[in-house]
Amino acid sequence: MVAKQNTQQKILDAAQSLFAETGFNDTSLRQITSLAEVNLAAVNYHFGSKKELIQAVLQRYLRVLMARLDQEFSRLLAVQQPNNLTQVLAVFVKPLLELNSVHNNGTRIFLQLLGRGYTDVQGHLRWFINHNYGRVLDKFVLLVQQSCPQLPASELFWRLHFSLGTVVFTMASNEALAEIAEADFSEEVDIEGVIQRLLPYLAAGIAAPVFSRSQPQQQLRSGT
Amino acid sequence: MVAKQNTQQKILDAAQSLFAETGFNDTSLRQITSLAEVNLAAVNYHFGSKKELIQAVLQRYLRVLMARLDQEFSRLLAVQQPNNLTQVLAVFVKPLLELNSVHNNGTRIFLQLLGRGYTDVQGHLRWFINHNYGRVLDKFVLLVQQSCPQLPASELFWRLHFSLGTVVFTMASNEALAEIAEADFSEEVDIEGVIQRLLPYLAAGIAAPVFSRSQPQQQLRSGT
DNA sequence: GCACAATTTAAACAAGTGTTTGAAATGTAC
């Protein structure tokens, strides 16, 4: 029952890198087993299927991250008065950065994987995350709701998904963006820097004044 | 030379629907030709390759859209004083909605395709768009720059890409989101509604106060 | 040592991919 713990680790390590770089669908088991220097059949033997491997790769991070987030959310919920939105969002930073202790560059890799998970056509991943961690995420929604009481629930729904899109897309194309930024503005870009740039953008977007259909926006028409 | 104009159209129509729904990589030529009721070899005969088919599908919309956007951008650039950011973003609405005259549900399909183009691993599409329409998009960046003079160029770079992510992700998962919204809030969601919800979010995010590393954010620490 | 389970291995499998081929069909001009 003990035996080689090693093979599973080697597969997970190889898989996460390739998945993060190329996406789930465009990474073959042969690429993974080749990089991991194990036999092709090892994936199916140890994980069952490619789908389950994908979930296992994400689980390594989700388990750690969600436990920490749950703590933080509960702590904020216990406070009497509603929390500042920026405060609520900032709660993600430390738990995310702590993923670096799970693996080298863990934060970057996890966020890239998350991006792939939502942009690749991987319906099972959306379900997997929601099924296992929906309860934690509900706390987050509640916190945001409390900090933006003026926002209708449906508006909040959309804006949180806009935000998910922002994060996920940014992380999925993180490598390309960082390259351009370094070339054009000669600024070193690390994952923490990107996160710190994201927060004000997200906070402002989520808390933006609500657009009302009845009256046209200020100054929208140039003539008349 | 004239002959059956019909086959190419049938292929383009079938391809755009499948591409929008399932993504480029996960749609096979056999699915397309089967839906279009043409022979498998017709794609390679008329378009050369799958890659060129993808570009042709997008070109139908890009040609129309970019010409209109170019007009609008030039018009705004001609104005003396800098334009309001909301104004600049609102310029997208009409040209986008006019894509409905290119094809039924043209706006929704095009935006979904754009989403797929940036989230699928389709490097050639990023290049294709930038190569053909980079000049137009540069005008847009200039407009935003003028309307947010306080924003450093590098910050603007990141925020525009954040915004691209928001749009692209939202459109790629548009169907799923609309379903949830209709189920949970019983509100009809059309593509125009989504666009109108996006604008204030994007405008607020892009124009958000710049986070400065040196001083911690207001009220970020709960203690002390 | 033996017995038995866990793991690794090379090979094959069935199904799917984009693309090419060469003959058949169709359209067009004279």
Added chain:
DNA sequence: GTACATTTCAAACACTTGTTTAAATTGTGC
């Protein structure tokens, strides 16, 4: 109708995919 170019078609191609199989190897308890 003949001649020629355009378009369609069924079939095959070469290749990749995830998964399975059955034999060989290794590890573990006695």
